[in-house]
Amino acid sequence: MATAGKVIKCRAAVAWKPNAPLVIEEIEVGPPQEGEIRIKIVASSLCHTELFHLFEGKDNRGFPTILGHEGAGVVESVGPGVADFKPGDKVIPVSAAQCGECRFCKSPKTNLCERSWLNYHVDLMSYPTTRFTCRGQPILQFTGTGTFSEYIVIRQMYVVKIADDAPLDRVCLLGCGVSTGYGAAVNTAGVTPGSVCAVFGLGAVGLGAVMGCKNAGASRIFAVDINEKKFEKAKVFGATDVLNPKAYDKPISEVLAELTNGGVDFSLECVGNTEVSRAALESCVKGWGVSVLVGYTDADFSAKPIQLISGKTWKGTLLGGFKLKDSLPKLVNDYMTGKIMLDEFITHKMDLEQINDAIHLMKTGQCIRCILTISK
Known part of the structure; x- marks a missing residue:
């Protein structure tokens, strides 16, 4: 793509501090580095985990950040060392790593991974390094994902390739809550x-x-x-x-x-x-x-x-015990063949600019899942 290797400017909903509305900003998203993938996010849902971090946290650690971890999109470009993904692939970024090499990944008994942000930066709910910047300062990626942005850069061990005909505004739900x-x-x-x-x-x-x-x-x-x-x-x-x-x-x-x-x-x-x-x-x-x-x-x-x-x-x-890189393609297929339901979880649909309205609906128990259109 023409944007490969370049900084992309795009819209994102930034949480500058806890207990405050999100702000739609223009951010810069750097190109992917070694082992990273840049994804154009098409749709994302809102999960209560965002509410916990935004409204129930006790300090400013983990801010400013871009929330969102139930998203789906299309690969825009890949960094060096990425062989299993290519531009145009439909993918689901997930918040649980699967490096495939550590003792936990090699065990069928757990879906934990030693290389996950969860093991080292749980106070931030993010890796400290990020490809997001806004107003001249780095912006964290919530749970390593940050799907309330039109583009994200994420490590390949957090990305799942799915069927080309999968509806992104439905299967994004499988990234967390429903699968859990x-x-x-x-x-x-x-x-x-x-x-x-x-x-x-x-x-x-x-x-x-x-x-x-x-x-x-x-x-x-x-x-x-x-x-x-x-x-x-x-x-x-x-x-x-x-x-x-x-x-x-x-x-x-x-x-x-x-x-x-x-x-x-x-x-x-x-x-x-x-x-x-x-x-x-x-x-x-x-x-x-x-x-x-x-x-x-x-x-x-x-x-x-x-x-x-x-x-x-x-x-x-944690995440229903699923090793998501292994299990999500099957869950997507199960949805597409009618073995599991997804449409029935969706009670509202909104644009990214309406994200604070979506947050209010979830805080007050008025929705099950709201699907946000991130990119068109």
Whole structure:
């Protein structure tokens, strides 16, 4: 392309500081260096992880930054040493590295990678080096991606090539939230046919978990949330029962125990709330119940040891346990052949300039996923 090897000026939504609206700016995006790829981002969704970093953080580390990590686009150019990608390839940039060389990448037991930003720069939620500049200063790339920009430069171990006919404004959802919930059910929990499940929290991650439970063959799926407006959507993804904890004068774990003869086989906490995490564990049947922590929080929490001594298992998951470079092409194919749903997660569509409106919708629980058109 004519822009290869040159600095590109483009639009991006910059978060200059926490607890403030994003600002649409003209930024400069440098050419890719060794092992890097420059991508034109076509579409991106908004995930609650952005809200956590922007509004719930406690200091200015990690700013200024360009948020966004559920995007999809087209390769514009590649740097030296990149052999598996070429200009024109459709791709999904992801926030979890897969170098393919470290002990974690070589193990089938985990999707962690020793070379991920997560291991060294978790306070920034970004690598300290960046190809973004604006107003003469470097701008960080949130989770190494930064998809609220028309162009990004990203290391090739964070890029997944997908089918040429994949709709980018749909499959971008697979970059984080949907895959996280879906994988938490089918990979981490290992939901079995005929089992009884409970999913706590019905955002995109929770609805992905409901879909995973259904596809794994669960016979009964309880969808738990205090926002009853989400109940009908949960049924679309496979929920058989819906529960609002505020509608009962006893703990929701006791309600579930009464409804299931002692507790559910699998529970998935998709909120990122310590009280909900404990309730999800206590909702499991003793002896073999499995509870998975899916929602993110950095708060401390605890549980009574008897919950685990009685035979329950408490597990955590990152991005649903998927090695994304390996798994995303199959998930894209599963969507295109009707095995998983994506369109049903989308409640709003907006342009990049409307990003603060999209943030408001997510903060107030008025949307599941909003798709932003980044480039046209």
